[in-house]
Amino acid sequence: MEATQTPARSRPARGDEIEIEIDSLAQGGRGVGRLEGYVVFVAGAIPGDRVRARIGRSKRAFAEATVVEVVRGAPDRLDATCVHGGEPCPGAAWQVMPYALQAAEKERQVSEALSRIGGVEGFEAEPIVPALEPWRYRNKLEYSFGGAGADLALGFHRRGSWADVVDVDDCHLASAANNSARNSVRDWAREEGLAAYDGRARKGVLRNLVVREGIATGQLQTRLVTAPDSLPRPPVDLHTVVEPPSSSTDGPTGVLGSEHLAERIGDLELRVSHTAFLQTNTKMASALYGIAREYAGLTGRERVFDLYCGIGTIGLSLAGSAGEVWGVEMVSAAIADAEHNARLSGIENARFFSGDVRTSARPLLDEAGRPDVIVVDPPRAGLSKKVVRRVIECEAPRIVYVSCNPTTLAPNASQLAEAGYRLTRVRAVDMFPQTPHVECVALLEKS
Numbered sequence: 167m168e169a170t171q172t173p174a175r176s177r178p179a180r181g182d183e184i185e186i187e188i189d190s191l192a193q194g195g196r197g198v199g200r201l202e203g204y205v206v207f208v209a210g211a212i213p214g215d216r217v218r219a220r221i222g223r224s225k226r227a228f229a230e231a232t233v234v235e236v237v238r239g240a241p242d243r244l245d246a247t248c249v250h251g252g253e254p255c256p257g258a259a260w261q262v263m264p265y266a267l268q269a270a271e272k273e274r275q276v277s278e279a280l281s282r283i284g285g286v287e288g289f290e291a292e293p294i295v296p297a298l299e300p301w302r303y304r305n306k307l308e309y310s311f312g313g314a315g316a317d318l319a320l321g322f323h324r325r326g327s328w329a330d331v332v333d334v335d336d337c338h339l340a341s342a343a344n345n346s347a348r349n350s351v352r353d354w355a356r357e358e359g360l361a362a363y364d365g366r367a368r369k370g371v372l373r374n375l376v377v378r379e380g381i382a383t384g385q386l387q388t389r390l391v392t393a394p395d396s397l398p399r400p401p402v403d404l405h406t407v408v409e410p411p412s413s414s415t416d417g418p419t420g421v422l423g424s425e426h427l428a429e430r431i432g433d434l435e436l437r438v439s440h441t442a443f444l445q446t447n448t449k450m451a452s453a454l455y456g457i458a459r460e461y462a463g464l465t466g467r468e469r470v471f472d473l474y475c476g477i478g479t480i481g482l483s484l485a486g487s488a489g490e491v492w493g494v495e496m497v498s499a500a501i502a503d504a505e506h507n508a509r510l511s512g513i514e515n516a517r518f519f520s521g522d523v524r525t526s527a528r529p530l531l532d533e534a535g536r537p538d539v540i541v542v543d544p545p546r547a548g549l550s551k552k553v554v555r556r557v558i559e560c561e562a563p564r565i566v567y568v569s570c571n572p573t574t575l576a577p578n579a580s581q582l583a584e585a586g587y588r589l590t591r592v593r594a595v596d597m598f599p600q601t602p603h604v605e606c607v608a609l610l611e612k613s
Contacts, residue, residue: 177204178221178229185237188215193275193283193573195259195602196230206231210254210325212263214240232325242267247301248339248600251332256325257307257339258600269296269596272604276572276594280608284576286583289608292593295453300599303447304339305379305429308415309348311372314361320352320375331362339600344377347386351375354401363393365410371395373408374415378440381448382430387423389440391415404440416441426503431455434482435510442500443476447597454568454595454605455483458541461566461591461609464488468538471530471560473523473553478504480541480568482513491516492534494526527556537562548574551581558585565610570597572606579608586613 178184178201186199188211197211199219208219210233219231236243244262248255255261260268273294280286297303312319312331321334333352336345361370374391389404403423408414419440427438432452438444445451458480462470464487472481475493477500485491485508493516495501504518519526531537540562542549548571549557557565565587569575579589587610594606 176202177224177226178206180221180224182221182224183218183234184221184231185216185218186231188213188217188240191271191275191602193279204229208233210259211236212240212243212260215243248337250321250334250337251324253325253332255337255339256322257337260602261600265296265300265599268599269294272596272602273594276592276604276606279572279576280579280589280592282576283573284578284580284583286576286579286589289589290591292591294594294596294604295450295457297447297596297599298449298453301338302341303449303599304344305381305444305448306446307337307340307344307348307377309334309375309377311355311362311374314370315359316356318352318356318360318362318372320348320355340377341379341381343384343386344379347377347388348375351388351390351400351402358398360397363410365413368410371397375402376415376440378427378438380427380429383428385424385428387427387440389415389419391417431479432483433486433511434479434507436477436479437503437506437510438477439499439503441497442503443497445479445597450595450597450605451479454597454607455480457593457595457607458566458568459484459487461564461607462487462539462541463564464539469535471534471537471540471562473527473540473542473557474544475504475518476500476543478507478516478518480543481516481518482507482511484541485513485516488539489515490534492530492537493518494521494523494530496520496522524550524553524556527553527560531560536560539564539566541566541568543568544574546571546574549578554578554581558582561612563612567608567610568605569608570603570605572604575606575608579610582610587611588613 188197190198196207205228216238218235223230246254277291319331319333324330363370376389378387388402390400390402391406406419408417429436467489470488470491472493475495481491481493498520501520592608597605
């Protein structure tokens with residue numbers, strides 16, 4: 167989006183409060199308003215709102231702000247369903263929009279990112295696949311601790327604050343079982359008189375609780391993340407100790423209950439390590455993999471490279487229609503899961519290797535031979551330029567790109583177009599209702 171240059175004297179400064187009309191949504195979900203042509207991106211606002219907003223960053227071309235008050239709501243604005251501590255759930259920023267508008271906006275943003283950011287034209291933008299369930303769809307939630315003793319909170323950081331944690335009793339993004347597991351751990355911690363870890367004072371012990379659920383199997387897995395201090399044996403499956411000053415949830419992990427999560431997606435039986443990635447919306451993952459399978463156009467003879475294969479879900483879902491599947495993933499625990507999952511599902515034509523795609527693509531090409539189809543499912547940052555070059559070197563006739571961020575898919579599609587690939591189809595899949603996040607699958611074919 168191009169923004170009009172505005173003289174410095176007319177630009178709002180950090181901390182200023184302004185009243186502004188919102189006319190559209192930007193990539194990433196923030197509302198867009200204008201002050202005499204000067205663009206302001208407003209978190210928490212939707213088209214049709216008139217809001218009072220506080221300026222955060224102020225630059226020559228635009229400013230960023232957050233809603234302080236909705237002066238006049240959009241005609242179709244809804245009351246928030248998921249509320250914690252008097253505030254809308256920070257993980258459900260779009261819950262005030264009717265679901266049909268959410269889906270339409272996501273479909274538009276995928277196409278707009280490809281055409282405006284990537285400069286790609288001539289592709290078929292297929293209708294979005296809407297979510298099966300608008301609420302209680304997440305199979306994993308990460309909660310934070312705050313306070314101490316009877317006042318201990320276990321929930322989410324208040325919007326715009328890393329110090330203040332809002333206690334949660336019922337998050338509508340999580341299932342009843344997930345909510346119950348979280349509340350049980352909080353009750354135990356309160357009874358034991360434990361305190362949340364304070365990074366500034368270097369006091370306290372409790373950091374985070376990660377609750378994961380096998381939607382098809384009904385299994386719950388809880389992982390408590392703490393500072394290195396003594397505490398009573400926690401009522402969880404896994405206990406991770408993180409040394410300060412790290413704010414990550416990764417660290418040495420002891421097993422107190424179930425080490426792996428069991429899940430089922432379609433015909434696949436899956437084992438998931440706690441460090442391994444699994445699509446957050448289990449039911450919509452089946453739809454996502456189905457589109458990838460359709461775009462791959464397999465006839466039973468093809469060699470498929472599954473780059474960033476994780477625990478093997480996409481590659482294994484393609485294996486029944488392919489000649490052979492070769493998967494690469496950097497997380498060694500995920501590769502162990504992928505190999506185990508192939509055995510669980512009785513799949514014999516898939517092989518998996520641990521390695522960085524950037525350095526492993528050439529050795530894989532030398533060992534396996536040229537692929538007919540490449541599937542990539544990279545992190546939000548997309549493919550680096552070097553990985554794009556490695557993909558191009560494979561000379562696969564078809565590339566199926568599974569993306570969780572259309573703004574990074576777009577430049578990758580442009581880079582591949584320069585190498586002779588044409589973006590032919592793209593389809594958005596709503597894996598994350600009530601949020602601005604969207605997944606999509608794109609098909610690029612060698613011209």
